[in-house]
Amino acid sequence: MNYFYFYEVGQHFYWSILGYQVHGQVLINTWIVMFLIFVLGFSTTRDLKIIPEKGQTFIEFLTEFVRDIAKTQIGxxxxxxxxxxxxxxxxxIFVSNWSGALVPWKIIELPNGELGAPTNDINTTAGLAILTSVAYFYAGLSKRGLTYFSKYVEPIPFLLPINVLEDFTKPLSLSFRLFGNILADELVVAVLVSLVPLVVPIPLIFxxxxxxxxxxxxxxxxxxxYIGESMEGHH
Structure with missing residues (x-):
C-alpha cells in the first residue's frame, strides 16, 4: 500500500524535464519576463550618449535607485x-508582478492550469529567497572567512539554536511574503472582475x-x- 500522498493548490500544466515534473505555465511566464527585461536593457543601453535621451535616462535612474538601496543596506x-x-x-520581481496585474493571462487556454505572474507560484518565490540565502552566506564567508560562523554563538553560546533558526526563517519570510501578497491580489481582482466586470476592479488594478x-x-x-548583516557580523 502506498502511504505517500501529494498535495497541490489548483491545477498545473506540467512539463517533464530530465525526469522531473515542473510547472510549465510558470516557466513560460518566467521566460516572457526575462525576454522583456532583456529587450528593456538592450534597447536602452545599445547607444549610450553623454546627454542621455528618454530610454537612457530611465535606465540610469533605475540604476541609481538600486545603487541607493545597496548603499543604504550594505554600506x-x-x-x-x-x-x-x-x-x-x-x-x-517588479516586471513579474506587473505582468500579473496588467496582462489578462486567463484568456490563454492551457491543457491544465492557467498563466499568471511567475511570483504567484511559491516555487518561484522560494527559489528567489534561496538565492538570497546563498548570497548572504557567500558575502559573509568571503568577507570574514570561517569566523563568519562565530555569529551563531554571539553574544552567548546558549543562543546557537535561535541564531541557526533565524537563517532558516529569513528565506521563508521572503518567499511567503511575496507569494502571499501577489496571489491574494490576483485572486481579489479575478473575483471582482467576474462579479462586477466594468467599474469596481479598475481602482483595485491600480x-x-x-x-x-x-x-x-x-x-x-x-x-x-541580510547581505549587509552577514558582512558586519552582527544581527
Whole structure:
C-alpha cells in the first residue's frame, strides 16, 4: 500500500524535464519576463550618449535607485559589487508582478492550469529567497572567512539554536511574503472582475500595480539588509 500522498493548490500544466515534473505555465511566464527585461536593457543601453535621451535616462535612474538601496543596506565600502544582484532581483520581481496585474493571462487556454505572474507560484518565490540565502552566506564567508560562523554563538553560546533558526526563517519570510501578497491580489481582482466586470476592479488594478512595486522594493531591500548583516557580523 502506498502511504505517500501529494498535495497541490489548483491545477498545473506540467512539463517533464530530465525526469522531473515542473510547472510549465510558470516557466513560460518566467521566460516572457526575462525576454522583456532583456529587450528593456538592450534597447536602452545599445547607444549610450553623454546627454542621455528618454530610454537612457530611465535606465540610469533605475540604476541609481538600486545603487541607493545597496548603499543604504550594505554600506559604502561593499555595496557596489552587489548592485547587479539586487538590481536583477528588483527588476525580475517588479516586471513579474506587473505582468500579473496588467496582462489578462486567463484568456490563454492551457491543457491544465492557467498563466499568471511567475511570483504567484511559491516555487518561484522560494527559489528567489534561496538565492538570497546563498548570497548572504557567500558575502559573509568571503568577507570574514570561517569566523563568519562565530555569529551563531554571539553574544552567548546558549543562543546557537535561535541564531541557526533565524537563517532558516529569513528565506521563508521572503518567499511567503511575496507569494502571499501577489496571489491574494490576483485572486481579489479575478473575483471582482467576474462579479462586477466594468467599474469596481479598475481602482483595485491600480492598487495592485502599486503594491506589486512595493513588494519588489521590499524584497530587494531585505536582501540587501541580510547581505549587509552577514558582512558586519552582527544581527
Amino acid at each position: 559604502e565600502k561593499e555595496y557596489l559589487k552587489w548592485v547587479p544582484y539586487l538590481g536583477t532581483m528588483f527588476l525580475f 492598487l495592485g500595480l502599486f503594491t506589486s512595486g512595493i513588494q519588489a522594493l521590499i524584497f530587494a531591500t531585505l536582501s540587501g539588509s
